[in-house]
Amino acid sequence: MLLRVNTQMWKQICALQHSPRCPIIGVQFRRKITQQAQQQPKIEWTTSIPTGKKDKDKITALGWFLLLIPVTTFGLGCWQVKRKIWKEQLIKDLHKQLHTAPVELPEDLRQLDAMEYQLVTLRGNFLHDKEMQMGPRSLIRPDGVETQGGLFSQRDTGNGYLIVTPFKVADRDDIVLVNRGWVSRKHVDPKSRAAGQLSHEVQLTAVVRKGETRPQFTPDHKGGHIYLYRDLPRMCADTNAAPVFLDAVYDENSPQNSPIGGQTRVTLRNDHLSYLVTWFSLSAATSYLWYRQIVKRIPF
Template sequence: MFLFRMASLKSVLAVSTRMLSTLKKQTNVIYTKRTLFLPRPPLFSRANGKFIHFQRQSSSTAEKAEKGEETFLKWFLLLIPATTFGLGTWQVKRRQWKLQLIDDLTRLTNAEPIPLPSDPLALNSLEYRRVRVRGRFDHSQELYVMPRSPVDPEKEAREAGRLSSSGETGANVITPFHCTDLGITILVNRGYVPRQKIRPETRMKGQVEGEVEVVGVVRLTETRKPFVPNNDVQRNWWHYRDLEAMSRITGAEPIFIDAGFESTIPGGPIGGQTRVTLRNEHMQYIITWYGLCAATSYMWYAKFMKI
């Protein structure tokens, strides 16, 4: 990434140098054309008994025009370092905002769990909030979100939103869960299973029976992102979290939680598969923009101010 940033910096410096050269040539061309095609006044003219030297006067006017063009070019090119400085400062503020957002999210996912509201609309403001439910799983209607790789919570917090993979792929097992205290059925992401353990008969020891308590994180529905395949309902292959379609298939309410790691049963899915999707690459942008500002400022100084 650092090499890529340095390459970008070098390319911008090269472009800035070419701009300076091109504008200088254009200035010379304009001056040359003006001196070639404008009508030439007589060398001398008599006024009040005195001869006036027009050639000297014309040269002085041309010099003033060229000086004015160079002054305009000088201050116009100063926009480059000024703009990059502004962008770097904007990224500093964006980074502060993102760090606060991540801190709020971390606090939510580690807060004391609250009882799950029965109204789906009440959950719209509770995403990533920990909740507690009690009831029974219906293993006969499992759904499989794939392909998925196991989530390392510490790594997810450290590299939030980056595109990375552990190389191991499988599926997340979504199971209807009837809440005995609320009288409704919701959807619970029990966690990750490797590819060879997707079929329920390969992990019978992990198919917990009876009434259990589950602590998990509230998740809302997802919109299909570009290049993500459509969900294949007939084959029970889901690529993104479509709560409306999942609820229609299972008869559950459009309420979805990711079960915590503590819900993991030996031989069953591995809980704690909440994937944080907040990108935080602002420090790289800050270094890039301020680096460009410093480089172009030095070029401007060397061109116009250094004696």
């Protein structure tokens, strides 16, 4: 009986709440329900930590640190551009220096260390009994064109050796090494070019050169008179010459089959173009990856 009375009272209360005749009770009830709903915390059923939009767009310290990669590679590319301009200008200056007026061979031969590719004049006699060959080498013609020749070439017109001969400077006790020029394979033997083996005092103009370090995979010189590169210490030890190497210039009046002078090569590596392309390419690639991953957060 009691349960029936309570049920009837509850129905009357519910009907009274929605009745237009009792607006006060309905409004108060709805207000109380709304307040309770606002006080209850909203539960999000998720396994991740909720973050706001600003947190998602924010670049972390690691992201800014990774930006150093494209910035650094771009800076290295700019540096290689400057190096390329400097190297090209240096090569032009050296070629120009080869056509300047020659100077007398200095009394102090140590001054030649700072005179590479400069022209000097000197008088004296060749010591043909200590002649050496360096090669094989291709011929540089007087017009500057280099013939095709190498170690396995059999063409006498393009393959041969450079004749390096000690030179006793007149009125001095100094002996220097002079690269007289290029001869073909069939004229490597001095007897085949006897007219060019000058025994009297001569005056010549030559280009100051320095020694070379042993190229990679090139065997070391262990003796003999054939050299693969300008091994100045060993050449000087074999001939008692000072550590001075000179390239004789081209002489159109030299005897037939004599060594052909003018075989100076301006050997300066200029790989800066490939370097700058590499660095700028890396900068562009890493910049794209940084923008995609750090800024836009687009996964791969």
